[in-house]
Amino acid sequence: MKRNTWQREAVRTALTTSEGFVSAQVLHSHLRDQGSPIGLATVYRALSSLESEGEADTLQQDGESLYRACTPGTHHHHLICRTCGKTVEISADPVESWAQKVAAENGFTQAEHVVDVFGTCAECSAALAEPGRVV
Numbered sequence: 001m002k003r004n005t006w007q008r009e010a011v012r013t014a015l016t017t018s019e020g021f022v023s024a025q026v027l028h029s030h031l032r033d034q035g036s037p038i039g040l041a042t043v044y045r046a047l048s049s050l051e052s053e054g055e056a057d058t059l060q061q062d063g064e065s066l067y068r069a070c071t072p073g074t075h076h077h078h079l080i081c082r083t084c085g086k087t088v089e090i091s092a093d094p095v096e097s098w099a100q101k102v103a104a105e106n107g108f109t110q111a112e113h114v115v116d117v118f119g120t121c122a123e124c125s126a127a128l129a130e131p132g133r134v135v
Contacts, residue, residue, distance in 0.1 A: 007038050011046035012055065012069070020085030021059060021066035059116050077114075081121035083128070090117075 014027050028043045047067050050056040054072040058065050059080075068087055070076070077095055079088040095115050103111035120128070 007042050008046045008049065010036055010038055011043055012050060015047070015050065015056060015067060016069040018068070020087045021057075021061070021068045021080065023064055023066055027067070059114075078116045080116055080118050081124055082118050083120055083124035086121045086123075 010031060011027065014031050015022070018027065018030070024040065024044050024047055027047070028038070028040045031038050031043070047056060047058075047065075050069075051058050051067065055069065057068045057070045057078065059078075060066075068078075070089070075092045075096075076089045077092055079090055080086070095113070099111060099113045099115075103109070
């Protein structure tokens with residue numbers, strides 16, 4: 001377990017209060033806007049540490065790592081809105097059995113996986129359906 005510094009705690013708090021997945025740059029900008037002197041490299045290190053300890057989820061989008069606070073110690077997957085970034089944690093149960101079955105059918109052992117499902121949330125879908133509305 002890493003030492004809990006004020007910088008790490010500031011990143012953890014900022015990540016917890018963010019909606020959906022965010023980049024290190026966006027998180028850094030948010031912290032700086034609040035008057036924090038924290039550096040961008042420190043934000044990256046803190047996010048990497050939080051991810052490795054299971055306190056943050058990460059995904060790659062357009063070549064950039066995005067982060068989101070998550071519940072430590074629980075294996076789960078995500079539904080992610082392509083439009084607004086809204087993220088919902090979903091149960092791992094159906095995916096687990098499918099992943100293990102496919103791995104075994106192909107002779108793989110010790111299979112691991114990451115599943116993120118992208119779509120458009122109900123609010124964004126409704127907004128997109130409204131004539132002249134821009135999301």
